[in-house]
Amino acid sequence: xxxxxxxxxxxxxxxxxxxxxxxxxxxxxxxxxxxxxxxxxxxxxxxxxxx
Numbered sequence: 001x002x003x004x005x006x007x008x009x010x011x012x013x014x015x016x017x018x019x020x021x022x023x024x025x026x027x028x029x030x031x032x033x034x035x036x037x038x039x040x041x042x043x044x045x046x047x048x049x050x051x
């Protein structure tokens with residue numbers, strides 16, 4: 001069973017494209033959650049000041 005060199009290149013490109021999408025999505029969600037964390041901290045500080 002022989003696998004052509006072109007097929008290996010195409011499959012590698014598809015794999016790296018999918019990997020890029022997964023990493024990009026993870027980074028976006030990480031940024032979103034850090035913004036959310038910051039908003040929660042600000043809200044917590046305001047609540048503590050009112051007490």
